[in-house]
Amino acid sequence: MKENDPLQIKSVKRKTLANQVIEQIIDLLLSEQLKAGDKLPSEMELMEMLHVSRPVLREALSSLEALGIINRKTKEGTFFSTKVGSEPFKIMLALSVGDIDNVIEIRLTHELGLVGLAAEKISELELKKLNENIEEMEQTNEDYTEIDREFHRIIAYSGSNSLTEGMIDPILNMYDKTLENIALKDRSKSKTVQQHKDIYHALVNRDPIGAYKSMYNHLDHVRDRVGRSVEDRRIN
Amino acid sequence: MKENDPLQIKSVKRKTLANQVIEQIIDLLLSEQLKAGDKLPSEMELMEMLHVSRPVLREALSSLEALGIINRKTKEGTFFSTKVGSEPFKIMLALSVGDIDNVIEIRLTHELGLVGLAAEKISELELKKLNENIEEMEQTNEDYTEIDREFHRIIAYSGSNSLTEGMIDPILNMYDKTLENIALKDRSKSKTVQQHKDIYHALVNRDPIGAYKSMYNHLDHVRDRVGRSVEDRRIN
């Protein structure tokens, strides 16, 4: 047993009025009394319906807005969002800033999960973009970080849906932010290009397993390079 | 002059005071002035520091609490969370209740993303649990839904980290809730058991590609069955 493990008692969640109001309003969605895009009653009406004061109600509404569940417009009113937003996820990740291992892993998990779906769903246009992206990387003599990033972004988006697409950029951004000060060792453009080509061809063949396999090899290679670079930094 | 401008200005996000306060407080983390677990100043102090009224401040704090960024305890104070919570993610999913295709896909994405990591990280204890789980399913003559679910949960958790583990149960719960009224067709226990065994063996061999492959086959099979069941419901 590790000595520094703090006891993990699950934090007792207080049932404040505001929290109860949040539940009630989300319940309107889950019970399908209201649906995405619908207008909520005004604050005055909600106060009476829920028997709470305005500050309490507004605290709840603020929370729901932060979570991307509702949108509020002055004078117009409050509406359930029509699609899930990326804001909550982005903010969740903020807690993990600097946690290199976890950030690398979540990117790995997320991208590996999407590439199989991408093999099923990717469009001809996106395949064309990927092909152009590879050519661009082959030909440039400058820093190809952004091209590399775009390659992965295209694949992730083509494998995503309305639920998962909001997670892509936050994860990539956190990844970049976490690794921005780590100069990768042994960076080999020709190897990167070859691995990108492998992934591309698997996608062209609509082969989820092959796409996963080549993406895994690629990201594992990246992870290994990052690992050794971090190792170096810790020594220095 | 016509005012019917077709220019679509991107949703102007109003900079309410509360929103600005949220940004300021998150900035304390991102700028690493404070870190996870640290205590924030009391509400009174924050009011003075930020020059806002208490309702505004409390709306911001409520939002941050809903996002799992902070925890508040009466009398003790406000603290930055030490780990990311699952609440925001769970609530995000609420917007997609009933969206069968997307819910199935996010489970697919998430679980396929984790199974490769599971092959790298799974413990002997968890492997043992999986083995027992398979035996249990083989032997029972009753409904094995819960056993099936546990099999997948063990794998997902063993591939997760502190960032991704909070997403597992919300996704599985939403999946169950969305499909609870859909009786799956052509359910074959022997086939399920065989597929679970394939996954298990790949994990034992620490073979990420093989684990992905067998999990893909398994979930693809599930997806296909769900698809046909939904099809039937639409016809009836």
Next chain:
DNA sequence: GAAAATTTATTTGTCTTACAATAAAATAAT
């Protein structure tokens, strides 16, 4: 003197009231 009970003080939780800002809708002015 130490343990138990009580009080105190600090901090979060809730309510009430009031007013400001905004923008849609209605009305007046040209």
Next chain:
DNA sequence: ATTATTTTATTGTAAGACAAATAAATTTTC
């Protein structure tokens, strides 16, 4: 009829008061 102004409903912000919870200090009890 179009433009400008006013009205009005709704969200946004503020201030003050009190309640509830609880850690810390204090007093009581043995």
